[in-house]
Amino acid sequence: xxxxxxxxxxxxxxxxxxxxQHAYNPVDWYEWGEEALAKAKKEDKPILVxxxxxxxxxxxxxxxxxxxxxxxxxxxNENFVSIKVDREERPDIDQxxxxxxxxxxxxxxxxxxxxxxxxxxxxxxxTYYPPxxxxxxxxxxxxxxxxxxxxxxxxxxxxxRKLAASDIDRFRQSxxxxxxxxxxxxxxxxxxxxxxxxxxxGVDKAPKFVMPTQWLFLLRHYSKTxxxxxxxxxxxxxxxxxxxxLYDQVGGGFxxxxxDGRWFAPHFEKMLYDNAQLLSLYSEAYxxxxxxxxxxxxxxxxxWLKREMTGSDGxxxxxxxxxxxxxEGKYYVWTKSELETVTQNQPPWLSDYYSLADSGNWEHGNNxxxxxxxxxxxxxxxxLTKEQLHTALxxxxxxxxxxxxxxxRPGLDDKVLTGWNAMAxxxxxxxxxxxxxxxxxxxxIDNIHFLEKNLIDEKVYRSFRGQRSPVEGFLEDYAFLIQxxxxxxxxxxxxxxxxKANAWTDYTQSHFYDVQEGxxxxxxxxxxxxxxxxxxxxxxxxPSSNGIMARNLYHLGIILDKMEYQSQAQKMLSQINSxxxxxxxxxxxxxxxxxxxxxxxxxxxxxxxxxxQVAKELRKNYLPFSLFMGTxxxxxxxxxxxxxxxxxxxxxxxVCYNKTCKLPVHTVKEALNQLQSNSGGTNQPLNLQ
Numbered sequence: 186x187x188x189x190x191x192x193x194x195x196x197x198x199x200x201x202x203x204x205x206q207h208a209y210n211p212v213d214w215y216e217w218g219e220e221a222l223a224k225a226k227k228e229d230k231p232i233l234v235x236x237x238x239x240x241x242x243x244x245x246x247x248x249x250x251x252x253x254x255x256x257x258x259x260x261x262n263e264n265f266v267s268i269k270v271d272r273e274e275r276p277d278i279d280q281x282x283x284x285x286x287x288x289x290x291x292x293x294x295x296x297x298x299x300x301x302x303x304x305x306x307x308x309x310x311x312t313y314y315p316p317x318x319x320x321x322x323x324x325x326x327x328x329x330x331x332x333x334x335x336x337x338x339x340x341x342x343x344x345x346r347k348l349a350a351s352d353i354d355r356f357r358q359s360x361x362x363x364x365x366x367x368x369x370x371x372x373x374x375x376x377x378x379x380x381x382x383x384x385x386x387g388v389d390k391a392p393k394f395v396m397p398t399q400w401l402f403l404l405r406h407y408s409k410t411x412x413x414x415x416x417x418x419x420x421x422x423x424x425x426x427x428x429x430x431l432y433d434q435v436g437g438g439f440x441x442x443x444x445d446g447r448w449f450a451p452h453f454e455k456m457l458y459d460n461a462q463l464l465s466l467y468s469e470a471y472x473x474x475x476x477x478x479x480x481x482x483x484x485x486x487x488x489w490l491k492r493e494m495t496g497s498d499g500x501x502x503x504x505x506x507x508x509x510x511x512x513e514g515k516y517y518v519w520t521k522s523e524l525e526t527v528t529q530n531q532p533p534w535l536s537d538y539y540s541l542a543d544s545g546n547w548e549h550g551n552n553x554x555x556x557x558x559x560x561x562x563x564x565x566x567x568x569l570t571k572e573q574l575h576t577a578l579x580x581x582x583x584x585x586x587x588x589x590x591x592x593x594r595p596g597l598d599d600k601v602l603t604g605w606n607a608m609a610x611x612x613x614x615x616x617x618x619x620x621x622x623x624x625x626x627x628x629x630i631d632n633i634h635f636l637e638k639n640l641i642d643e644k645v646y647r648s649f650r651g652q653r654s655p656v657e658g659f660l661e662d663y664a665f666l667i668q669x670x671x672x673x674x675x676x677x678x679x680x681x682x683x684x685k686a687n688a689w690t691d692y693t694q695s696h697f698y699d700v701q702e703g704x705x706x707x708x709x710x711x712x713x714x715x716x717x718x719x720x721x722x723x724x725x726x727x728p729s730s731n732g733i734m735a736r737n738l739y740h741l742g743i744i745l746d747k748m749e750y751q752s753q754a755q756k757m758l759s760q761i762n763s764x765x766x767x768x769x770x771x772x773x774x775x776x777x778x779x780x781x782x783x784x785x786x787x788x789x790x791x792x793x794x795x796x797x798q799v800a801k802e803l804r805k806n807y808l809p810f811s812l813f814m815g816t817x818x819x820x821x822x823x824x825x826x827x828x829x830x831x832x833x834x835x836x837x838x839x840v841c842y843n844k845t846c847k848l849p850v851h852t853v854k855e856a857l858n859q860l861q862s863n864s865g866g867t868n869q870p871l872n873l874q
Contacts (some may be wrong), residue, residue, distance in 0.1 A: 190711035202598045202648045205238040207248060211258035214269045217278060227265040231330045232262065236270040236279050236297040240441075240454035240504040240600035243313045244296045250316045257320055263726045264327035265300075272297075273503060273602060274648050276659060277555055280719050284348055286310040286533050302327055306341035306714045307348075348717040353702045355765050356722070363759045365782040367409070373769035374406045374415060374778050379687040380770065386422030388770070391446040395439065397425065398728050399463035399774040404469055405780040407810050416473065423470055427482045431803070433517065434539065435585045436493070437485030438855075439463055440507075446741065449555055450547060453507040453514040453704045456590035457494060458487055458727050464612030468619035472807040478560070483616050487625065489607070489658070490741055495628075496599070499635035500649065501606045506596035516595050518551035518785040519585075527588045530582045534567045535581055587620070598652040603640045603658050606632055607665035608727075621801045626676060633673065644709075660707050660721065663693045664733035671740055678796055678815040680822065683744065690741060690750075693734065704731050722761065728774035731757065736778045743786055743812055744825035746844065755782065786809040787861055789856070791815035792828050793836030802853045808860065814873075 195215055196208040201466030205215055209721055215221035215271055217234075225232045226502045235252075237244035251257045261267050271277035272295065282299040285307040292312070294796040299310035312652055314322060330337055377399060382389035400419045407415040426432060429448025431440050438460050447499065473481040519527075521541045528535055539554040542547055547553045558566070561613035562572055610629045617625040640646045645658035645666060658666075673679070696709040699720070707719045707730060721729045735757040742750030757766065760779055765772040787813050793799050796815045804813070823846065830837040834851045840859040841847070847859050 190260070196269060197248055199653055200600065200648070200652060201239075201274050201764065202596075202600060203237060203241075203244075203271040206239060206245075206596075207252060207269050210248065210252045211255050212252050212260075212264045212267050212742075213258075214267050217268050217270050217275060221266050221268050222305070223316055227301065228264050228266070229501040231308075232301045233265045233267045233299075234270060234278070234282055234299045234301055235267065236282065236299070238273050238504070239294045239596060240272050240273060240456070240506045241295045242452065242454070242507045244510060244766055245506075245511075247296050247313050247319075251314070251319045256317060257316060257323075258479075259410040260320055260323045260327075260584050262702055264323060266781065270588075274600070274654060274656065277662065277715060277719070279349060280707065280721070281552065281717050282307055284717075285344060286312075287799050288344060288347055288358065300332070301337060302338065302341050306345040308337050308344065313378070323371040345716050351702060351720065352722060353704055353720055353760075354795065357635055357702075357760045360761055361546065363755060363762075363780050365758070365762070367783060369762075370406055370409065370780055370783055371768045372766050373779070374403065374412070374835070376769050377403065378414070378418065383421075384446045387448070389446075391444065392452070393431075393552070395431075395442070395463065395777045396726060396770075396773070397459075398724055398777060399770065401469065402464055402769065402773045402776040404473065404778065404807075405663065407473070407806060410509065410783065414564050419470060419753045420474070423467060423482075424481065425440060427478070428556035429466075430555050432482070432553035433489065433500075434556070435517075435582055435589060437482075437487075437489035438493075439486070440441065445828075450553060451514075453517055455505040456829055457501055457503055457602075458608055460490065461605065461608035461612040462726075463608075465615040468612075468615045469809070471809065472805070480620065483620070487613070487616065488627070491628065493597075496601070496635075498639075499611050500601035500639070501632060502597060502599045503602055503605060504594075506598075509593050509595040511835040512548075512550075514553070516589065516592055518547060520545065520550055522703070523551060524552070524585070531581050531584075532577050534563075534569075535577070538563060538568075538578070590624075599641070600648050601635070601647055602635055602662075603645055604647075604662040604665040606636055607669040609667040611665070611672050614669075617676055617803045629669075629673070629676075631706045633669065641666075641860055644692070648651070657712060659709075660693070660697050660705050660730035660734065661727070663689055664705075664730045664737060667693070667737045667741075668733055671737065671744070675813040676745075678791075678800070678813075680820065682687075686737070686741060687745060690737065691775060703760060705734055722775075723770075723771045724774045732772075732778065733776040736774070736781070738813060739778060739781065744814060744822070744824070745790060754778070781810060786810040786839040787860055787863065788824055788844070788846075789813050789860075790825055790841065790846075791826075791840040792830040792837060792839075794830075796865055799836045799838070799853065803856060806857060807833035811860065 191209045193208050193214055194210060196204045199205055199216055208834050230410045270278050282295045283297060286299060294312040296313055299307050301307045309326060367852050380388050387393045400422055403415045403419050426448050431443045431448040431451045435775050438455050441454050441456050441459060442452055444450050444452055466485060467479045467483045506512050517761050519545050521536060524541060540557050541552045545549045545551045564571060612630055613625045613629040639653060646653050647656045647658045647662055667689050669683045671782035673682040697705040699706060705718050707721050719733060720849045722731050723729055728864055735754045738750040739754035758775060787810060789798050794817050800813060800815060814822060816823055828839055837849045837851055838856040839846045839849050839857055840864060850856050
């Protein structure tokens with residue numbers, strides 16, 4: 186029987202690709218919403234909330250083993266109201282129930298399966314279950330729910346109270362420490378260095394996640410201190426990641442994580458949010474080192490983004506599955522004979538370069554393409570020039586990619602998420618900053634136009650797939666969008682982007698900000714009421730939305746000369762100052778903001794009819810503690826008023842700190858000298874009174 190001939194459930198009307206994957210299950214699935222909650226109350230049944238995402242391998246396994254099984258589905262349908270949730274569409278629901286499972290002492294993960302009362306209070310949960318265990322658990326939960334209802338209600342009420350408690354209260358300091366110092370940065374550096382893998386880079390454990398903001402912080406530490414060890418840590422990590430199986434050696438782009446400690450075997454799913462941030466990281470590394478290795482990785486990753494992740498209308502898709510034809514990694518791996526057949530007439534050293542074994546270096550006789558020798562060593566060993574190596578590799582990759590594209594592709598999650606797209610805009614603009622390539626800027630502007638057409642009107646919406654989801658964006662979406670607008674202004678000097686950044690900041694202040702605690706809720710005030718309204722402060726692979734907003738406020742506060750924004754940002758950081766300094770692995774984006782507050786942030790103002798060209802020349806340099814403003818003639822922005830370009834000069838550049846400018850100069854070299862003379866400076870705390 187074809188899938189199209191099977192009976193469908195309610196999920197057939199969903200827009201989420203993950204929910205649509207379950208639309209042919211015999212389980213009587215509901216989307217999260219009033220219909221399911223009302224049914225549970227009416228029939229007094231417990232609710233199963235099953236949360237996952239489209240590229241989640243074990244989600245697919247559990248679906249195949251249990252949710253496609255008629256007997257298991259019958260147990261679920263008789264005893265529960267079953268709700269499927271795409272965690273990427275509804276991170277608010279995922280946050281609450283992930284916290285609940287972890288509060289039960291159970292390791293979190295996906296699929297996340299949580300049992301809740303009809304009033305949404307969790308009482309039991311877990312992750313993946315094999316089918317026999319799952320059926321047994323369902324029957325046991327149903328039995329206990331009927332026979333010991335008072336105990337369940339009591340337990341659920343207590344857990345709900347814990348979930349509703351504020352994380353800010355747990356971690357905020359009673360006395361606000363508004364002093365940000367180099368000693369604090371050194372402490373953060375030491376903490377990260379103590380967990381560093383000096384052989385393979387990254388954090389010394391497996392599995393290995395990329396964690397971009399940790400390395401971005403270390404680049405800033407290097408910029409302040411010129412500590413070569415900090416730069417070496419970043420360089421080893423970036424080289425080993427991109428030499429490993431974690432990186433798609435044929436088509437570009439990074440997988441989500443490596444299951445081992447040497448970046449060899451990835452969990453093959455590719456996420457937009459990882460690659461967006463890695464564009465920034467590799468671009469910044471290039472700005473410091475001018476190593477063409479990093480340039481190649483950026484260009485190959487953008488090629489992958491355009492080829493496999495971009496819709497015809499400019500939106501960026503969310504993810505690629507790990508599996509194709511039901512087998513993890515099948516799309517990406519090669520037997521040695523297969524690769525040699527495809528690349529015939531290629532140099533004999535190609536198999537050695539990619540560490541191929543006759544019997545396979547991975548599973549089932551397959552090879553993951555993996556570079557285990559440093560390029561200079563390989564060139565010397567095989568008596569090559571760098572040009573010979575890369576010419577041959579380029580030809581081989583073209584052949585391999587052509588053959589690979591004839592394979593059955595991994596599943597594509599083609600929903601467009603506002604926050605993740607905005608992250609990609611920032612990554613592309615950081616690439617534009619490093620390389621000056623207009624193609625990166627064009628791709629970023631096409632994407633923001635897609636978002637403005639499809640996901641933004643009087644508010645920002647979370648998701649689009651053929652049509653806009655009715656769910657309003659979360660703080661993550663607003664924060665990354667504001668960040669993208671600020672970056673667009675600094676890349677183009679088009680003040681309309683700045684106007685939009687400021688307008689959405691005002692909206693976020695009025696709809697998300699908690700004046701009492703001084704941080705932003707994850708959900709807006711008009712959002713659906715859940716059992717808890719969370720505030721996100723910890724950085725994970727995706728930086729925390731409060732950390733992004735604090736940095737937005739700081740940057741906008743400087744550019745627009747709004748001291749209240751700068752003060753608000755400093756207050757947010759100061760209340761968790763000790764946590765940031767003490768736990769940088771979980772607070773690394775806050776650490777970046779900390780480094781900016783330690784430094785004197787330069788206000789670079791360019792007045793020139795050749796504005797873009799002058800800015801490009803300046804931005805070739807690594808200037809992490811600088812904000813760019815500019816005009817071809819005149820502007821009403823506070824820091825540009827009365828700044829002119831006297832006749833006879835092609836450009837005038839003002840380097841300012843705290844609104845106090847050095848003497849205007851007329852060349853990029855002179856401006857860089859002024860910036861260099863202040864590179865060791867530190868900022869004074871703002872007056873928060």
